[in-house]
Structure formats: structure tokens, C-alpha cells
Amino acid sequence: MLQISYIRENKEKVIEALNKRGFKELGKIDELIALDEQKRSLQSESDNLAAQANAAAREIGELMRQGKRDEAEVVKQSSVNFKEQIKSFAEQLNKLEEDFQDLLVTIPNLPHDSVPAGLTAEDNEVVLQYGDEPDLQQEALPHWELAVKYGIIDFETGTKISGAGFPLYKGKGAKLQRALINFFLDEADKAGYYEIQPPIVINEASGFGTGQLPDKEGQMYYIGEDNLYLIPTAEVPVTNIYRDTIVQEESFPIKHCAYTPCFRREAGSYGAHVRGLNRLHQFDKVELVQIVHPARSYDTLEEMSSYVQTLLQKLGLKYRVLRLCGGDMGFTSALTYDMEVWSAAQKRWLEVSSVSNFETYQSNRLKVRFKGENGKMQLAHTLNGSALALPRIVAAILENFQTDKGVAIPDVLRPYTRFDFID
Template identity: 75%
Template sequence: MLQVNYIRENRDHVIERLALRNFKQTTLVDEVVALDEQRRQIQTESDALAASANTSARQIGELMRQGKRDEAEAIKAASGGYKEQIKQLTDRLGELEQQLHEKLVLLPNLPHTSVPAGVGAEDNEVVLEHGNKPSLAEDAVPHWELTSKYGIIDFELGTKITGAGFPVYKGKGARLQRAMINFFLDRAQQAGYLEVQPPLLVNEASGFGTGQLPDKEGQMYHVGVDDLYLIPTAEVPVTNLYRDVIVKEADFPVKLTAYTPCFRREAGSYGAHVRGLNRLHQFDKVEVVQLVHPERSYEVLEEMSSYVQSLLQALDLPYRVLRLCGGDMGFTSALTYDMEVWSAAQQRWLEVSSVSNFESYQSNRLKVRFKGESGKTQLVHTLNGSALALPRILASILENNQTDRGIRIPDVLVPYTGFEWID
């Protein structure tokens, strides 16, 4: 959530940066400024009345001690309306703060100055491309045919049990999933991340804190009886571990990692591009989260991007890094890098990770702060990244490594799988 003071003092800049997102409701900025002005005026009036009431109370007390009861009663009668006036102003202040909050949560984060202009995915900037795209035999097939051929994933059985988008992993398919999870967690631990195992259900306050609510409410599975949400990503519970916490500056950077299943309704998704593992309602993911000093957040973003790339390099998967344009970025992000791997059988790039800097947007909602050297309390900067999301990684491993013998397992995963081939 953007800070009101910043909006008030930088109105034109805020509108300019929101335009880069193609955000059309820029009148919200002026509505926020107007509500804030009313709020501050009423607060000033309330403070002045409270000061007058305190002054009158002291005068009354002093006069009573001096035995000047009549004079004290006269001041008491004159100031008798203060209490009711203050109550009315307090009630009005509460109404304005609620209205202001309702407007603020509708404003997305401001894009960083390096974010390119654009409307959608076609306008994203390719930062780099790494690795050689494999050349497959003419009879190479996409992963959904490979999983059926080798009996490692059963999409129809998942549909029977739950519905489309909930596959059943079997045999070497299940073991390969577990191998990737353990590999990613071990690499995160080696990189200094503390592993946590968070809840898979979160309350509304947690969803609001990281920006999934109200922005993505329709994409989250909701347990109505208990008013809880299945997590769309481990980012939500992991970042919320620090909600309402004042972090010690000496503890920076706070580095956390977690493996969780993730649940997304993906409403409106259809067509060939969502076939097989390309888009699921339930999938596994290892997430990395950092809380850092504001002065280091963009340096840390580059470090996190390099870290995710190191995982793709270890798996020997060709990939590219995109800097997302304003129109394709998430609601809460100031700058996002997407990592895409090359799917040789599908002949297309598949997104497998997003690494984002949210600056103080999440921490302002979460009230995650730290005390600097001056003793002043400041908002931390939060970042997160997929490291990695498994379905499309698995799809690329299966497709890119298919041979006449079977599917070759990447060398780094063999110690985890216990086998070198799926055949």
C-alpha cells in the first residue's frame, strides 16, 4: 500500500508512474489527497479542542485549590461542550480514515524507473538468454504424451478425484517431484535462507498484508465456513511471519525459504497453452523471501535473480530473463524479473519463476518496520521469488531430455532421485 504522505507530496510523480502501468483510475490519487486533507484538518481541530479542554481543566483545578469556586464553575460551564465536540470530530475522523483506506488499497505499487512501458507480455524486455536450445528427434513429443507413455503422471485420475488441474504423480514421477523439492531447498539453505514450514491456509489479514486481497480474491480458493484462504504461494504465509514486527537492523537481511503446495483457481484459463503441466490449480513450489534495508533492495533483487538463474543452470535448462513492462507487472510489485525455460517439444518459452521487489508496498500493509541508526522507525523492503515452481520445470526436463532410450535425469538430481533414467 502506498504511503499517504508520499502521495500528497509527490502527486504528479505518482500519477506519472501509475500511467506506466496503464492504470486508468488516476482520479483515485486526487481522491486520496482530498480525503487526507480533510482528515488532517479535522485532526487539527480535534487536537486544538483537546488542548483547550486540558487548559480549562488545569484552570478549573487551580481555581478550586484557590477557593475561587464561582470562577471555576464559570470556566467549567463555558468548556462543557468540548467533550461532545471532540467525540463528533473523532467519529468523523474514523469515517474519513476508513474511506481513505478503501481508496488506498485500490492503488497498485509504483513501477521502478527501469520498468519499460508496455501493455502486455509482448512488451516485456528480454534482459538475457542463456544456454542452447536442444535439437530433438523428429518424433519428439510434448510432456503430456511422455507422462502417459511412462506412467509417471495421471491427469485423468486427478480429474476423477478432484477435477482438471489436479494431476496425480506416480512412481518415478512422484520421486522426481520430491527430488526437485529437496534439491531446491538444499540449495536455498546453502545460500543462507532459513527453511520454514508455514500453514497452507491463511486468514484475510494475511492475504491483505501481501496484496493478494482484495486484488486477487477471485483467484484464491476460499473456505467459507472458516473464512480462510488456500495459499496461492508461500510468499503469503512466509512474509506474514513478520507482520506487526519491528526487525532489528542488525538482523538484515532476513532470508526465508519454504516448500508448499500452491492453489490457484486460474479462472478463465483455457486453450492449448494450459495443457498438461503448463497450468495447474494445485502445484508445488519452493519460495525464497527476503526482508532487507531499503538502501539494498535493488542490489538484493539482482542477487535473487542470479540465484534463481543458478538453479536453472544446474538443471542444464536453456532460459531467458525478462524485465516485465508496466502493463504486465503484478499489482504489488515495483520491479519484476520473469525467468522462462525453453520447452523444446512445445517450441515455446514457459515461465518458471518471478522475482520481485515490492519496496515498502507490502511492509506498509504488514507494518513490518525497523529502527535505523537515527532511532527513527522505517518500513523494510520485501522481496520474493520462485526458486522454483515445479510443473513447468518438470515439463521442460521431460521434453528437453527425451531420447530413444527414455528420459535422462539431470545430473544434479540423480543423488536425490536414485535413478538416472525414466524408461
């Protein structure tokens, strides 16, 4: 979440940045500042009253030591209401703080200066495009038909077992999944990421820490009896490792990777754009998380973007990189790059990764701090990125590498699959 000191001192800049996002509730900024002023004023009154109470207590003690009981009693009677007044101030402050926090968490992160203005995906900026169009036969099939043809993904049985959006991978389809996971983890290890295997359920504090709660509770699977949530991404449990932690500056950058299944309730409506593997309720993903010094976070973002691109290049997939506009970014992000692969049979781009810098938005919620210059406590910057999400990568491989012999496996995956074709 944003820091009130920054909002208070940069009100017009904050409003301008939120306008870039298309944020409509700008009146909340004035409400926040007003609540903050009330809190500070009331806290000052409470502190003054506490100081008077302490001074009275010292005076009573001194008078009693001098044997001046009558005078001590007079002072005691004059300060008899201090305790109740201080309690009343505390109750008012708690209520103000609750109202303040409830309002503050509804304000999204401020977009970086380089974020283009805009409200929809059409306003995103294409940063670069890489790779050639696959040369496919005229009768090339979409991946959902290839999956049935080769018996590698069973959508109907997955629906019978769980519901729509929960595919059942079989045979070479399951082995391709496992090959991609291991390839992505091995590549992350080579790039200096420390592997984590986190829980796949989280509590409310973890969801709040990375910004999924209260913004996205309707998009997460909730386990009511235990008050837990299935994770939407490994970003949540991995980043929460450092909740309420003071990290050492010399430990930067902290680099973690993790493979987990991911769960999303909002799998979408009907149509080709959500058909097959295009949008699912459950999918596998390897996630990258970094916690870094604020001075290095945007260099780190570019490095993470470049790293994800190397994976796509090694897989031989045509892709493009988008810088998301203000209105298309996630609630917690300051700057996001999306990577999209070209789906040759569907003739459309499929998002396979988002790489984001959250600056201090998450770390302020999580209280991830470090001692900077002169021992002053500072908030770290957090970043994360998909490297990579499997469903649309699988879809692109099936479609882009289909031949009259079957689907050719990209060279880098063959040591993992131990077969060259899906046929």
C-alpha cells in the same frame, strides 16, 4: 501500499509512474490527497478542541482548590459541550480514515525507473538468454503425452478425485517431484536461506499484508466457515512472520526459503497453452523471501535473479530472463524479473519463476520497520522469488530430455531420484 506523504509531495511523479502501468483511475490520486487534507484539517480542529478541554479542566481544578466554586461552575458550563464535540470529531475522523484506507489500497505500487512502459507481455524486455536448443527427434512428444506413455502423471484420475488442474503424480513422477523439492531446498540452504515450513492457510490480515487482498480474492480458494484462504504462494505466510515487527538493522538481510503446495483458482481456459502441467489449480513450489535494508534491495534483486538462474543452469535447461513492463507486473511489485524455460516439444517459453522487489509497498501494510540512522523508524524492503515452481520445470525436463531410451534425468537430480531414466 503507498505512503500518502510521498503521494502528496510527488503527485506528478506518481501519476507518471502509474501511467507506465496503464493505470486508468488516476483521479483517485486527487481524491486521496483531498481526503488526506480533510483528515489533517479535522485532526487539527480535534486537537485544538482537546487542548481547550484540557485547559478548562485544569482551570476548574485550580478554581476549586482556591474555593472559587461559582467561578469554577461558570467555566464548567462553558466547556460542557467539549466531550460531545470531541466524540463527534472522532467519529468523523474514523469515517474519513476508513474511506481513505479503502481508496489507498486500490492504488498499485509504483514501477521502478528501469521498468519498460507497456501493457502486455509483448512489451516485456528480454534481458538475457542462456543455453542451447535441445536436439530432439522429429517425433518428440509434449509432456502430457510422455506422462501417459510412462505412467507418471494421471490427469484423468486427478480430475475424478478433485477436478481439472489437480494432477495425480505416480511412481517415478512422484519421485521426480520430491527430488526437485529437495534439490531446490538444499541449494537454498547452501545460499544462506533459513528454511521455514509455514501454514498453508492464511487469515485476512495476512492476505492484506502482502497484497493478495483485496486485489486477488477472486483468484484464491476461500474456506468460508473459518474465514481462511488457501495460500497462492509461500510468500504470504513467510513474509507475515514479520507483520507488526520492529527488526534489528544488524539482522539484515533476513533470508527465508519454504516449500509448500500452492493453490490458484485461475487455472485458465482451454488450449495447448494451459494443457497438462502448463497451468494448474494446485502445484508445488519452493519460495524465497528476503527482508532487507532499503539501500540494498536492488542489489538483492539482482542476486536473487542470478541465484534462480544457477538452478536452471544446473538442471541444463535453456532459459531467458524478462524484465516485465509496467502493465504486466503484479499489483504490488516495483520491479519483476520473469524466468522462462524453453519447452522443446511445444516450441514455446514457459514461465517458471518471478523475482520481485516490492520496496516498501508490503512493509507499509505489514508495518515491518527498523531503527535506522539517529534511531529514526524506517520501513524495510521486501522481496520474493520462485526457486522454483515445479510443474513447468517438470514439463521442460520431460520434453527436453526425452530420448529413445526414455526421459533422462538431469545429473544434479540423480542423487535425489536414485534412477537415471524414466522409462
